[in-house]
Amino acid sequence: MTQSRDNPLSASTTRRIAIAGLMASLALIFSYIEVLIPFNFGVPGIKLGIANLVIIIALYYLNGKYALAINLVRIFIAGLLFSGVFGIIYSLAGCLLSLLTMVLLKRTGVFSVTGVSIAGGVMHNLGQILIAAVVVGTIRVFVYFPVLVISGVITGAIIGIIACLILRRLPGSRADV
Amino acid sequence: MFKKADIILAVVLIVLGLAASYLISFGDELGSELKISSQGSLFGTYSLLEDQTIKVKTDDGHFNRVQIRDGQVSVDAADCTGQDCVHSHAISKGGETIVCLPNKLVLEITGGEKAYDSVSR
Numbered sequence: 001m002t003q004s005r006d007n008p009l010s011a012s013t014t015r016r017i018a019i020a021g022l023m024a025s026l027a028l029i030f031s032y033i034e035v036l037i038p039f040n041f042g043v044p045g046i047k048l049g050i051a052n053l054v055i056i057i058a059l060y061y062l063n064g065k066y067a068l069a070i071n072l073v074r075i076f077i078a079g080l081l082f083s084g085v086f087g088i089i090y091s092l093a094g095c096l097l098s099l100l101t102m103v104l105l106k107r108t109g110v111f112s113v114t115g116v117s118i119a120g121g122v123m124h125n126l127g128q129i130l131i132a133a134v135v136v137g138t139i140r141v142f143v144y145f146p147v148l149v150i151s152g153v154i155t156g157a158i159i160g161i162i163a164c165l166i167l168r169r170l171p172g173s174r175a176d177v
Numbered sequence: 178m179f180k181k182a183d184i185i186l187a188v189v190l191i192v193l194g195l196a197a198s199y200l201i202s203f204g205d206e207l208g209s210e211l212k213i214s215s216q217g218s219l220f221g222t223y224s225l226l227e228d229q230t231i232k233v234k235t236d237d238g239h240f241n242r243v244q245i246r247d248g249q250v251s252v253d254a255a256d257c258t259g260q261d262c263v264h265s266h267a268i269s270k271g272g273e274t275i276v277c278l279p280n281k282l283v284l285e286i287t288g289g290e291k292a293y294d295s296v297s298r
Contacts, residue, residue: 115183122190146198153190164178 020058020066024073027054031078048155049124051078055099056117056163061170064103071095086135090128097127113167114160121156122149209271211250213243214283225250225269225286239280250284252277 030051051074059067075095079088102120105111111119125148133142213220215233223231223245230253231243241262242254249267252275262277268286275284 110180110182111186112178112180112183114179115186118183118187118190142197146194149190149194149197153187153194157187160183161178 016062016066020062020070023054023058023062023066024070027051027070027074028077030054031074031082035082049121049159052095052098052117052120052124053159053163053166055095056102056113056120056159057166057170059099059102059106059116060113060163060167064099064106067103068099071099090131093131094124094127097130098124112160113164114157117160117163118153118156121154121159122152125149125152209248209269209286211243211245212285212287214285216281222287233280233282235280235282241277241280241282243284250275250286252284255280 028051030053034047034050054074055067055071058070075088075091079085079091083091098120101123102116105116105119126145129142129144129148132144209225211223211225213223213231213233216235220233221231223229225245225248228246229244231245232240233243234240239256241252241257244251244253249269251267252262252265255263255277257277257279259279262275262280262282265275268275268284271286273286276282
């Protein structure tokens with residue numbers, strides 16, 4: 001909570017919870033949009049991850065705990081609605097690793113939103129490839145690693161720039177993001 | 178929107194990805210094995226990782242000398258007529274072969290096939 005004391009909304013926990021609820025439903029809608037219109041770059045497993053946009057904004061506008069809660073709600077509901085139990089496991093691995101990385105990098109204060117998002121994008125892909133390695137039972141799935149790292153950098157940068165533009169326009173957010 | 182650290186991070190990750198792809202493609206070729214068949218039966222299997230020279234002798238006294246160097250397999254000497262095997266290009270990838278018909282010798286690269294057919298989305 002201390003991370004954004006200059007945020008006028010931080011005075012009211014109720015308002016923050018309400019915002020988190022709105023963000024969770026927005027993330028869910030973004031997940032649905034991505035199911036309807038897959039932003040596919042010709043390689044399986046590569047997604048733009050627009051739901052991650054909401055998570056990053058939650059991380060900066062609220063804090064890491066809210067971002068985690070929004071993420072979990074989104075993953076379980078989207079998983080049950082669109083992809084099934086395996087989808088939930090894949091998403092969980094990617095999103096938790098990604099969020100943990102983003103929280104830690106944000107705390108260093110060295111990186112901007114874009115850098116944090118890039119690291120998050122790469123770690124999201126890494127988490128999924130780790131689960132894939134366990135499921136398929138072979139380390140050979142790591143042949144996809146280079147493609148996923150580079151795509152993670154690109155999608156992470158796109159999401160990060162959008163998040164940056166949105167955060168600047170949100171009332172009460174810091175200008176240095 | 179961008180800090181210096183962001184760009185450094187992106188560059189480091191991309192370099193890491195490219196380095197990993199280089200290592201993977203490198204490992205694929207060297208991960209294979211050489212299978213030598215002489216006169217219809219298996220003579221032996223050899224790793225391409227070790228540089229070595231193998232002399233394959235037939236029952237009637239003929240020979241082919243097989244050389245493995247830097248993962249490339251070639252026949253560097255033979256007493257067969259024709260010398261087609263000696264003039265064959267070096268082989269290194271799974272499925273490639275060198276054949277010496279007079280001495281009934283078959284060199285075949287095995288393994289190294291890509292084990293990923295499908296990856297779950």
